[in-house]
Amino acid sequence: MLSVFGLSIPISATELLLASTTFCLVFWMFRAWRPGVPKGLKSPPGPWGWPLLGHMLTLGKNPHLALSRLSQRYGDVLEIRIGCTPVLVLSGLDTIRQALVRQGDDFKGRPDLYSFTFISGGQSMTFNPDSGPVWAARRRLAQNALKSFSIASDPTSSSSCYLEEHVSKEAEVLISKFQELMARVGHFDPYRYVVVSVANVICAMCFGQRYDHDDQELLSIVNLSNEFGEVAASGNPADFLPILRYLPNSALSIFKDVNKKFYIFMQKMVKEHYKTFEKGHIRDITDSLIKHCQDKKLDKNANIQLSDEKIVSVVLDLFGAGFDTVTTAISWSLMYLVTSPGVQRKIQEELDTVVGRARQPQLSDRPQLPYLEAFILETFRHSSFVPFTIPHRPFQDLDLPQECSAQKKPA
The missing domain is CATH 1.10.630.10 (Cytochrome P450)
Incomplete structure (x- = not known):
């Protein structure tokens, strides 16, 4: 018998153990879904995402449009998660030129995605x-x-x-x-x-x-x-x-x-x-x-x-x-x-x-x-030939100008 706020709720030891285990798992998921940021660095801005799924539901069928809306709110450098994988999204001419042109050698890598093996x-x-x-x-x-x-x-x-x-x-x-x-x-x-x-x-x-x-x-x-x-x-x-x-x-x-x-x-x-x-x-x-x-x-x-x-x-x-x-x-x-x-x-x-x-x-x-x-x-x-480039994997930290990484306020 469990007493909450003076009320007696009938509950067995097995049910209590199951509820505690579920709570611990959910708590662990919330702690584990977002990777830690190295000391001295700040995490890029971005929206809240679901555990395990991340922002997959937010992106929907037209991810380029969803990300365009998010960039208007969070700026040209924002972070989302697809599943449990953090993804840095770059928008805006100056930001993309900084990463892919001025620091092209640092960003020429590719992520090790499962689909690439086919x-x-x-x-x-x-x-x-x-x-x-x-x-x-x-x-x-x-x-x-x-x-x-x-x-x-x-x-x-x-x-x-x-x-x-x-x-x-x-x-x-x-x-x-x-x-x-x-x-x-x-x-x-x-x-x-x-x-x-x-x-x-x-x-x-x-x-x-x-x-x-x-x-x-x-x-x-x-x-x-x-x-x-x-x-x-x-x-x-x-x-x-x-x-x-x-x-x-x-x-x-x-x-x-x-x-x-x-x-x-x-x-x-x-x-x-x-x-x-x-x-x-x-x-x-x-x-x-x-x-x-x-x-x-x-x-x-x-x-x-x-x-x-x-x-x-x-x-x-x-x-x-x-x-x-x-x-x-x-x-x-x-x-x-x-x-x-x-x-x-x-x-x-x-x-x-x-x-x-x-x-x-x-x-x-x-x-x-x-x-x-x-x-x-x-x-x-x-015009726009493709909404996204092929994903890149950076080798070093991105050296962005301040105006590129400044967070934009919601309209």
Whole structure:
């Protein structure tokens, strides 16, 4: 019998023990859910979150909008928790520039997330928590291969570089497709055709070939990329709540399946390149990586070896890097041009004056096209390609200017 405020409440010893244990567990959870802050440092401002879940319910289906609202209240540097994991959220141009540009080396790391192990078979440079010397060497190799087939020029072509040549050819096909569609009755969505053209340019640089717009293999790549974007954008709760890895999880299953299909496709393309590879005739980025791989195998003193498996992951990283961002940039540009006919008219007048209509614009025309360049730069500034960057893991404390870290008062 338990007496509370003079009232007798019938309760057994077992029930009392159970209630005490529950209270202790809840108290421990409240104490343990927020990690301790090192002595001498202050915890960034942020909202109250639930034990175990953190702010997962607060973020909802549109986390970028929820975080935008929170930044207006707590400032450009705030802390939330996803599950039990503390996450620092940076907003505002000055704050992000300080972290990712001025202190870029300190913030180039990646968190060791569970979902990252399924991208490129866990060998991806973009999603790899390792950023040591081997990672840096692989990145330089990828950059050199990309430079060889973008900035470098083909002596047999009138274009200034390989990239311009691929883009010019694909632009002709895309314009013809748009003219054909506009001649029909009704309307059409340009995104479907833009994304295929972008995929074709990347395929030309990585694999030395382009596809017809109705080619099923190309369309399957486009569909896989769209699926990856949709699943990745919603996040993977299993990254922060480990128990979800062992429970039925349709989103995680789709994520695994999409990455597996992407990897199998890239593996197939690299194997086909090995069959037709000629050391004296480097056709594309994949050939360039294969050549490096074979040269290093012959060099016993080589510090960095690139396995066949890593060639697949490097090509996959390069393929994915420009796919969605370039498509989104062109889509924003088309939308702004359609809704701003006056701007569209000025761009056309400038092109007619400088380039004319007998040939396509080239990169060499850029200095004489200031209005067009201003429009492109303003599109980059005004639009939003993705709501978040890929998560970063800092190596050192963030040295933010006072005005960036100052807490803002609620409106």
